[in-house]
Amino acid sequence: KAGVTQTPRYLIKTRGQQVTLSCSPISGHRSVSWYQQTPGQGLQFLFEYFSETQRNKGNFPGRFSGRQFSNSRSEMNVSTLELGDSALYLCASSLVRTGPTEAFFGQGTRLTVV
């Protein structure tokens, strides 16, 4: 079965612009979570969606937002891009929210802000 698909894989944006990233989870998975990976901070939790509702949010400014659609696909949006937003953005999907359930990661979207 298809894995977690993130699009686009690479993106270059200018400071001040906004960007939308997409994550399609494994079929049947309803939980999607997003992470930012930077060389300085490592992997950090952004937010989690389940059944179209944001269930949990990490410590990121309001410029970072997301949503989940009825087919469980999720998008995250970053407005007013800053140079420090350059990072690898990863999403993970799992069948359920809690408990010892497998999580599957996408290949990530590498965002460069210039």
Next chain:
Amino acid sequence: KNEVEQSPQNLTAQEGEFITINCSYSVGISALHWLQQHPGGGIVSLFMLSSGKKKHGRLIATINIQEKHSSLHITASHPRDSAVYICAVRSGGGTGNQFYFGTGTSLTVIP
């Protein structure tokens, strides 16, 4: 303070050596994952553990829930094992699908 501590940060080994990477965590968890990331690549989940031990080929992962500690072992290491290995714990309770990550162990296996 990091919820997940990994050691060592960097590791260089000769091909064939036995390798151990350690992970300690301080939060309540529902599961612990060992992840592998190749340079420029995405992340692959190698193991998910909630208790005991798992083995997959040359990789072995163990977890001690009482001591809040996990280890990843690679037997007969090979240059293709060169990657960053990340310990990630999925929080327990009502916080759902949030992962806390270690800073990763960069492994280089020399032929």
